Amino acid sequence: MNELDKKFQKLGVDNAPGQNTATKGESPNNANILVDFSHGDVDAFEPIPESLNTFIEGVNLGGEQAYTEYKGDGIIRKVVAEKLEYFTNTDIDYLSEMIITPGTQGALFLAIGSLVTKNDKVAIIEPDYFANRKIVEFLEANIISIELDYLNTKTGAGLNFNKLEEVFKTGVKLFIFSNPNNPTGAIYSEVEIKEIAKLAKKYNVNVIIDQLYSRLLYENNDFTHFCALDKELYENIVTITGPSKTESLSGYRLGVAFGSARIIERMEKLQAIVSLRAGGYNQSVLKLWFAEPEHWLEDRIKKHQLIRDEIISKFKEVEDLVKVRTTEAGSYLFPEVLRLNINIKEFVEKLRYQENVIVTPGTEFGPQFTNSFRINFSQDYENTVEAINRIIRVIKECSS
Amino acid sequence: MNELDKKFQKLGVDNAPGQNTATKGESPNNANILVDFSHGDVDAFEPIPESLNTFIEGVNLGGEQAYTEYKGDGIIRKVVAEKLEYFTNTDIDYLSEMIITPGTQGALFLAIGSLVTKNDKVAIIEPDYFANRKIVEFLEANIISIELDYLNTKTGAGLNFNKLEEVFKTGVKLFIFSNPNNPTGAIYSEVEIKEIAKLAKKYNVNVIIDQLYSRLLYENNDFTHFCALDKELYENIVTITGPSKTESLSGYRLGVAFGSARIIERMEKLQAIVSLRAGGYNQSVLKLWFAEPEHWLEDRIKKHQLIRDEIISKFKEVEDLVKVRTTEAGSYLFPEVLRLNINIKEFVEKLRYQENVIVTPGTEFGPQFTNSFRINFSQDYENTVEAINRIIRVIKECSS
DSSP states (O other): OOHHHHHHHHOOOTTSTTGGGGGGGGOOOOSSOOEETTSOOTTTSOOOTTHHHHHHHHHHTTHHHHSOOTTOOHHHHHHHHHHHHHHHTOOOOTTTSEEEESHHHHHHHHHHHHHOOTTOEEEEEESOOHHHHHHHHHTTOEEEEEEOOTTSOSSSSOOOHHHHHHHHHTTOSEEEEESSOTTTOOOOOHHHHHHHHHHHHHTTOEEEEEOTTTTOBGGGOOOOOGGGSOTTGGGGEEEEEOSSSTTOOGGGOOEEEEEOHHHHHHHHHHHHHHTSSSOHHHHGGGGGTTOOOTTHHHHHHHHHHHHHHHHHHHHHTTTTTEEOOOOSBSSEEOOEETTBOSOHHHHHHHHHHHHOEEOEEGGGGOTTOTTBEEEEOOSOHHHHHHHHHHHHHHHHHTBO | OOHHHHHHHHOOOTTSTTGGGGGGGGOOOOSSOOEETTSOOTTTSOOOTTHHHHHHHHHHTTHHHHSOOTTOOHHHHHHHHHHHHHHHTOOOOTTTSEEEESHHHHHHHHHHHHHOOTTOEEEEEESOOHHHHHHHHHTTOEEEEEEOOTTSOSSSSOOOHHHHHHHHHTTOSEEEEESSOTTTOOOOOHHHHHHHHHHHHHTTOEEEEEOTTTTOBGGGOOOOOGGGSOTTGGGGEEEEEOSSSTTOOGGGOOEEEEEOHHHHHHHHHHHHHHTSSSOHHHHGGGGGTTOOOTTHHHHHHHHHHHHHHHHHHHHHTTTTTEEOOOOSBSSEEOOEETTBOSOHHHHHHHHHHHHOEEOEEGGGGOTTOTTBEEEEOOSOHHHHHHHHHHHHHHHHHTBO
16 A cells, blocks of 8 residues: 555545435434434524525626635625624734635645645644544644543633643644634633743744634633734734634635735635635625624524533433533534443444434544544524434443 | 745746736726636626526525535436536446536646655646646646647647657656647547557556536537546546536536546545535536537537637738647637747736736746747637737737
8 A cells, every 4th residue: 555545545534524415325214303413404504694695696796706816806805804803803914814715624724735744743632623634644744632621621621731832842833723622612711822822932833723613602701812812923823714604604615714924825826726716606605794684693692502501401411421511612512422332433323323313423533532422513403402312312222 | 945835936826817816906007908818708608597596496405405425416416427428428427436526626636636645756748737737746746747749730739659658657657638738729639549548558647637628629629538438547537627618607616527436535535625525505506517508509619719710810910920729629729929029927917017918828838838828718709809909919019
């Protein structure tokens, strides 16, 4: 097996969100309604109102909108940059410090691809979004992982500062993390964010922060925007976000990255050979982002919070079997089955074929999470409650 | 300057199609209408009728269409594969041998990224689509170029078989070429295609063929589909195409790749970390491809042919100054200014600022094309004729 074969062997997609449809044909007759917790349900939580009409306006602009600059249409970048400046309390020059990408996945690939090459060291949190690790592996860079003590931490995400410094000292070029954390829904505290900034500066480490879920905050939780901390640090950081999750615009494939002009310039060069640009007409839809109808976001948060609370209360009833941290932001939960007596792959398949429930195995987020699974609870309330009952039944069945 | 800096220095985007809008602000007051020959004008040649309505049907399908498999929605893949089977006279298993990508650019990146890694040798035609070279450079593989004698060849594109074999002998892993050739509009003859196949087999070389323009054939020119030649060879080849050019669907960012199941599987894994999928709703629009209204394609070809003929006849009037091969397929022309007395960058800028005409410098297609430029004549007829007059005026001005 050559180097390329090995590289692609690591790049599995079987457990990835949305990917389970690949096995739809094999699904058994099942009296239960299929609940796919691997990603949010945009039929239960619909896209921002007027999304389609705004897309149509883009089509009606014709060639001008079809062939935007690679980094995205200038007018739309200006509109979005202003919203993000206000949201994050950061200055963003839309001409040089922002790029529109095909989804936040696109932004993540371009950002990592702009900052590391073969054999570079990259620090990654575990658990964290699985594509971080896979992109680094595709680029043949080396991963150094930092485990998050998310289950035993009350304030913050559970970052160990000594471990972080130890890792930065080894000469890492890049640190990647999501805030709120995917898959746990933990928010990094201000103290944690400032410590990351301090160490990134001290060791001259580039930082990519994925803030995809930073609008969906429960109980008005505090959220510290890393990018707003320090203008000097700003040259080495890129923040990634987009309207695919909270705003349910995933079908339009839109993301943005903002930050260092040096990194954004490279990302545009890379986008030119990877996909040219986010769909030209699609970009129009970004005009609605952060400009939703009054109370739209509050309402969305409230509805998600109800679902979260119901799931948490159900898991609490079996707390001798399952441990879970309450989501502080976003729509993910990452329960750990304490005494799982089958392996996680079998557990996930049992849920899939016996209960018609799709979850993502913990091992996608770090090899050590062999007893955990992720659910995205941005779903229909009733269906979710039903499905959680089925999950708990399987947990009981499979606990020793 | 470190390795990564060097890599990104090579990845320029300034002369890329559509990218000139980045300098729009600097454009002078100019009495002439802007004609952007760097890409087709989708206002002059509009998208396939009902494209937008078909997109809307996709949106109305909701979550199912938003979250397709990474390689694209199964039903749409099936529909498209059947059309492509008929068009190319090839068997295509839509389950494993085809992927939908964000544009053909997306397909090209995924295909090359699936086949080569650092220090591998890649054979590339010159002139050929500029992104081929750039992707190979990003992957830190090595380019071995094969020059096409397109100006002096009557039948075929002008491929030198001895040179091709000599290059293949050096141990290249991959050969990439576009047919019809971009930027010259030359079609490879059946003899040439068979020779490529013979040598690819002999030296076990993977082949990526970009057939983006293979529907827009003038005068019923013959076109040999490489993929249809040899089932055994099929395991090592990927054909790339899409509806962005002839069908003017560029704003929807859609492409497809079909061929070797081994390569397509890798491409899907790579797509999972690069952009997840082509826009879910956008994919719906592919249902119209190869299913256009009766005579729609013939009419489109006829109109392009009129423009081509007019441009060629104008260049023939100054054949002591400019040499050009008549386009056999697609909408590109690649004229060579025989006695250009300024450099190509200055020439292109003169056209831009003095004449309000955008063309792509020849050096994007190979470093040796210092006297050539590419135009995409998929434009409004009247505007094109006017703009060609302005180009010829500048050629006269700048010829010694």
